[in-house]
Amino acid sequence: xxxxxxxxxxxxxxxxxxxxxxxxxxxxxxxxxxxxxxxxxxxxxxxxxxxxxxxxxxxxxxxxxxxxxxxxxxxxxxxxxxxxxxxxxxxxxxxxxxxxxxxxxxxxxxxxxxxxxxxxxxxxxxxxxxxxxxxxxxxxxxxxxxxxxxxxxxxxxxxxxxxxxxxxxxxxxxxxxxxxxxxxxxxxxxxxxxxxxxxxxxxxxxxxxxxxxxxxxxxxxxxxxxxxxxxxxxxxxxxxxxxxxxxxxxxxxxxxxxxxxxxxxxxxxxxxxxxxxxxxxxxxxxxxxxxxxxxxxxxxxxxxxxxxxxxxxxxxxxxxxxxxxxxxxxxxxxxxxxxxxxxxxxxxxxxxxxxxxxxxxxxxxxxxxxxxxxxxxxxxxxxxxxxxxxxxxxxxxxxxxxxxxxxxxxxxxxxx
Amino acid sequence: xxxxxxxxxxxxxxxxxxxxxxxxxxxxxxxxxxxxxxxxxxxxxxxxxxxxxxxxxxxxxxxxxxxxxxxxxxxxxxxxxxxxxxxxxxxxxxxxxxxxxxxxxxxxxxxxxxxxxxxxxxxxxxxxxxxxxxxxxxxxxxxxxxx
Numbered sequence: 001x002x003x004x005x006x007x008x009x010x011x012x013x014x015x016x017x018x019x020x021x022x023x024x025x026x027x028x029x030x031x032x033x034x035x036x037x038x039x040x041x042x043x044x045x046x047x048x049x050x051x052x053x054x055x056x057x058x059x060x061x062x063x064x065x066x067x068x069x070x071x072x073x074x075x076x077x078x079x080x081x082x083x084x085x086x087x088x089x090x091x092x093x094x095x096x097x098x099x100x101x102x103x104x105x106x107x108x109x110x111x112x113x114x115x116x117x118x119x120x121x122x123x124x125x126x127x128x129x130x131x132x133x134x135x136x137x138x139x140x141x142x143x144x145x146x147x148x149x150x151x152x153x154x155x156x157x158x159x160x161x162x163x164x165x166x167x168x169x170x171x172x173x174x175x176x177x178x179x180x181x182x183x184x185x186x187x188x189x190x191x192x193x194x195x196x197x198x199x200x201x202x203x204x205x206x207x208x209x210x211x212x213x214x215x216x217x218x219x220x221x222x223x224x225x226x227x228x229x230x231x232x233x234x235x236x237x238x239x240x241x242x243x244x245x246x247x248x249x250x251x252x253x254x255x256x257x258x259x260x261x262x263x264x265x266x267x268x269x270x271x272x273x274x275x276x277x278x279x280x281x282x283x284x285x286x287x288x289x290x291x292x293x294x295x296x297x298x299x300x301x302x303x304x305x306x307x308x309x310x311x312x313x314x315x316x317x318x319x320x321x322x323x324x325x326x327x328x329x330x331x332x333x334x335x336x337x338x339x340x341x342x343x344x345x346x347x348x349x350x351x352x353x354x355x356x357x358x359x360x361x362x363x364x365x366x367x368x369x370x371x372x373x374x375x376x377x378x379x380x381x382x383x384x385x386x387x388x389x390x391x392x393x394x395x396x397x398x399x400x401x402x403x404x405x406x407x408x409x410x411x412x413x414x415x416x
Numbered sequence: 417x418x419x420x421x422x423x424x425x426x427x428x429x430x431x432x433x434x435x436x437x438x439x440x441x442x443x444x445x446x447x448x449x450x451x452x453x454x455x456x457x458x459x460x461x462x463x464x465x466x467x468x469x470x471x472x473x474x475x476x477x478x479x480x481x482x483x484x485x486x487x488x489x490x491x492x493x494x495x496x497x498x499x500x501x502x503x504x505x506x507x508x509x510x511x512x513x514x515x516x517x518x519x520x521x522x523x524x525x526x527x528x529x530x531x532x533x534x535x536x537x538x539x540x541x542x543x544x545x546x547x548x549x550x551x552x553x554x555x556x557x558x559x560x561x562x563x
Contacts, residue, residue: 035512054492
């Protein structure tokens with residue numbers, strides 16, 4: 001094998017730093033051999049997508065690392081779990097499932113992971129910087145780290161993200177290496193002077209996710225986003241319809257100041273034009289519900305709502321003042337929620353139906369009171385997954401339309 | 417008349433992604449199968465509606481296919497299937513697969529079950545061939561085949 005280990009790597013592998021580090025290193029070595037990595041590199045942080053309970057093997061793995069006295073070697077954040085630990089009683093689950101699912105969240109904390117429980121670790125104080133090597137799980141976080149920040153991670157998942165955290169090392173391959181971050185496929189946006197609405201960014205994300213395959217997409221002609229939340233929505237959508245781990249937006253994202261920089265001086269393998277009609281078509285597939293349909297709930301914050309998004313939402317709520325008791329769930333990180341509470345920003349908002357949800361997300365666990373009606377969302381990712389995961393009918397719309405609909409009691413879109 | 421193939425005849429050599437020994441009937445696919453969304457870990461049934469193996473069961477078989485496919489969640493599904501005894505007895509692949517390797521290694525670490533994962537030439541193996549996987553003297557994978 002061509003994999004070269006440092007003395008420190010070898011010492012871990014040989015068990016000199018405990019059985020947990022040895023197990024993690026053994027898995028990293030086997031993975032590295034399988035993909036042909038030549039060595040491992042240091043990481044400055046990790047984000048673990050292992051807190052959702054999918055079966056006993058996942059829990060057994062973490063328990064074994066805990067028993068072996070393992071500790072993560074770098075600052076390590078945790079993705080959402082099955083519970084909102086901040087709001088007990090919100091998630092309904094049979095005890096037989098609840099016990100292992102709660103234990104899984106707690107066992108990760110015993111390894112020294114941070115109790116962030118958010119799919120948006122880039123909105124926490126653990127946000128990496130440009131050029132830093134990290135090992136992240138969770139598709140939206142991966143694409144955000146690579147594309148918007150310019151940090152470097154591959155698409156880590158099951159077990160591997162934790163093995164990287166336990167060793168502070170990652171296989172030197174893929175998007176960790178400069179030469180593999182080169183754009184391959186060009187999407188030319190031809191949308192005139194269109195208002196850069198949130199939906200536009202979701203639509204572009206859906207399209208590039210579908211069409212890119214394993215090629216890194218470059219987008220030209222994308223309007224300057226209002227804020228990074230619009231790029232967050234684009235990336236989350238692209239990682240939903242496809243396996244996009246990195247996109248470049250010319251003149252916007254940090255590794256794409258020019259088309260030449262995005263393509264590393266090469267020509268694109270393929271060029272695809274995106275028209276307003278293409279975007280409308282992609283978005284229309286997210287909602288099979290006619291305007292006027294009765295509304296059961298609104299769900300926002302997939303990925304987790306940022307403080308800036310809350311700052312946009314709260315005045316909308318005050319203005320529309322929904323009073324029909326339709327729940328407006330907003331998924332967010334516990335740190336963001338704490339900051340809002342300290343600011344007193346949420347006082348009185350429950351009267352409008354606002355229900356903040358922390359540590360988890362409304363489409364991965366049983367939170368929604370009613371599953372029989374239409375749920376409106378401004379998230380392309382939620383609209384894509386929720387029908388399959390929890391069996392709801394979804395209507396996708398701009399955030400303002402979601403709130404106006406909650407006030408009206410039925411689906412209202414395009415109102416200005 | 418040719419002699420019947422001796423049961424212990426060495427048919428081909430391969431490289432282990434995870435070393436182990438196994439015996440079982442081959443289940444051969446020309447199309448890769450994703451464990452996540454493709455196999456029910458409770459039963460070993462193939463549940464991928466777009467795969468020609470739909471409805472067949474992988475438990476105790478030597479699964480032979482060109483490569484793995486799909487999401488990293490396949491690691492968990494394979495580890496869970498090995499734990500439950502619904503996994504293949506062994507897997508032969510033409511190309512190394514990091515996702516399946518992680519699942520097999522985690523299961524070995526947790527449950528001390530060694531499901532061999534082998535990279536080798538898979539041409540000429542057909543479903544129902546009796547396959548035996550052994551560890552050679554140099555640590556290589558030794559594949560025996562009988563019809």
